[in-house]
Amino acid sequence: MRYERRGEVPRKRHTVLRDEDGLLLTEEVMGFEGFSGNESILYHLHSPCRVTEVGEFTPIAREEWVPEAHVHHLLDARGVEAEGDPVTGRRLLMWNDDVEIAICRPVEEQDPFFRNGEGDEVVFVHEGRGHLETTFGPLPYEAHDYIVIPRGTIYRFRPDGSEQLHLAFHTPGEIETPTRYRNRYGQLLEHAPYSHRDFHPPATLVTHRERGEYDLVVRVRGGRQHFKLDYHPLDVVAWDGYVYPYTFSIDDFEPVSGRIHMPPPVHQTFQGPNFVICSFCPRKLDWDPRAIPIPYAHSNLQSEEMIYYVGGSFGSRRGVHAGTITLHPSGLPHAPQPGLAEQSLGKTETDELAVMCDTFRPLRLSTLARELDDGEYALSWSRDPAPAAAGSNDRLSA
Numbered sequence: 001m002r003y004e005r006r007g008e009v010p011r012k013r014h015t016v017l018r019d020e021d022g023l024l025l026t027e028e029v030m031g032f033e034g035f036s037g038n039e040s041i042l043y044h045l046h047s048p049c050r051v052t053e054v055g056e057f058t059p060i061a062r063e064e065w066v067p068e069a070h071v072h073h074l075l076d077a078r079g080v081e082a083e084g085d086p087v088t089g090r091r092l093l094m095w096n097d098d099v100e101i102a103i104c105r106p107v108e109e110q111d112p113f114f115r116n117g118e119g120d121e122v123v124f125v126h127e128g129r130g131h132l133e134t135t136f137g138p139l140p141y142e143a144h145d146y147i148v149i150p151r152g153t154i155y156r157f158r159p160d161g162s163e164q165l166h167l168a169f170h171t172p173g174e175i176e177t178p179t180r181y182r183n184r185y186g187q188l189l190e191h192a193p194y195s196h197r198d199f200h201p202p203a204t205l206v207t208h209r210e211r212g213e214y215d216l217v218v219r220v221r222g223g224r225q226h227f228k229l230d231y232h233p234l235d236v237v238a239w240d241g242y243v244y245p246y247t248f249s250i251d252d253f254e255p256v257s258g259r260i261h262m263p264p265p266v267h268q269t270f271q272g273p274n275f276v277i278c279s280f281c282p283r284k285l286d287w288d289p290r291a292i293p294i295p296y297a298h299s300n301l302q303s304e305e306m307i308y309y310v311g312g313s314f315g316s317r318r319g320v321h322a323g324t325i326t327l328h329p330s331g332l333p334h335a336p337q338p339g340l341a342e343q344s345l346g347k348t349e350t351d352e353l354a355v356m357c358d359t360f361r362p363l364r365l366s367t368l369a370r371e372l373d374d375g376e377y378a379l380s381w382s383r384d385p386a387p388a389a390a391g392s393n394d395r396l397s398a
């Protein structure tokens with residue numbers, strides 16, 4: 001990330017800053033890796049430690065489904081039941097010690113403020129728009145945005161009334177742009193599929209001075225700790241640094257094509273510990289006259305591959321539509337289904353839009369995944385080739 005500042009900070013760190021009423025503001029350093037990683041400094045009207053009531057601690061229950069067989073899976077998340085708010089309504093699909101992947105179709109307003117105290121979050125907005133109220137200022141979002149929220153950020157979703165459908169990632173590690181896209185100073189390189197101009201932190205800062213009773217829920221130690229505050233928690237008067245939430249639209253990802261097939265790493269968007277998040281975007285396809293523009297069969301010997309389909313058509317997978325998910329676990333090869341390589345010859349472009357998460361360690365499945373699993377997908381490679389559909393455009397690049 002780059003240095004950002006909102007509001008007026010003092011000329012030197014750790015020196016006096018008063019608001020217009022003469023109040024000495026409380027400085028908070030919010031940083032990673034002790035005092036060695038990226039940090040921001042925030043100036044509060046109140047001590048960020050101030051709570052008036054300690055409420056209950058609610059463990060987050062994970063209900064695991066251990067399938068009887070080790071096979072590929074196709075999940076249909078389109079009909080997932082709406083429940084909860086944009087945080088409590090996140091329904092876990094799969095997880096390991098590095099990342100959790102959840103689907104969220106919220107039905108309630110988010111009343112309590114939320115702070116993730118044990119992980120960074122990426123929320124891909126499939127449907128909906130609105131803004132987040134955050135410690136760092138309001139953050140507008142719309143469909144196709146990735147919302148990246150570093151741990152420690154207090155926030156509250158404020159949808160604009162539109163239907164919301166989110167794919168939410170949580171990691172105990174850090175969400176970063178891939179190291180190979182950055183120079184030694186941290187600036188994104190010319191060959192990166194995006195530039196700093198595509199990342200949008202809060203443009204303004206709104207300081208709340210209201211007093212009253214406010215609920216704050218902090219995710220920590222595998223549960224949710226509830227607190228009550230007697231002041232509005234978004235009381236920051238100024239901040240600066242490298243840590244803040246931001247949005248990045250998948251539509252701003254600049255896809256890479258090649259004369260022959262390019263592998264999934266060209267689609268990488270974010271990195272976390274032992275996992276990557278990739279964006280498959282509309283693009284021109286391989287232009288060598290002998291190129292096969294859809295992927296070869298591949299064995300992901302050390303990774304699991306989850307793809308969430310967002311839009312476009314997906315002719316290389318039967319039964320795959322926007323809102324469905326494939327999971328190709330490690331230990332098994334996978335490939336486009338029979339006949340589709342032949343059909344793809346001569347195709348010049350794809351309009352696919354998908355979000356992929358590859359993890360290097362096995363993913364566990366939730367009981368929700370069992371509800372959404374079609375149960376037939378593992379046998380789909382043994383069926384007769386699909387008939388060529390007029391106008392179909394074979395894709396699925398992973």
Ligand SMILES: [Fe+2]
Nearest residue numbers: 298305328398
């Ligand atoms: Fe793949």
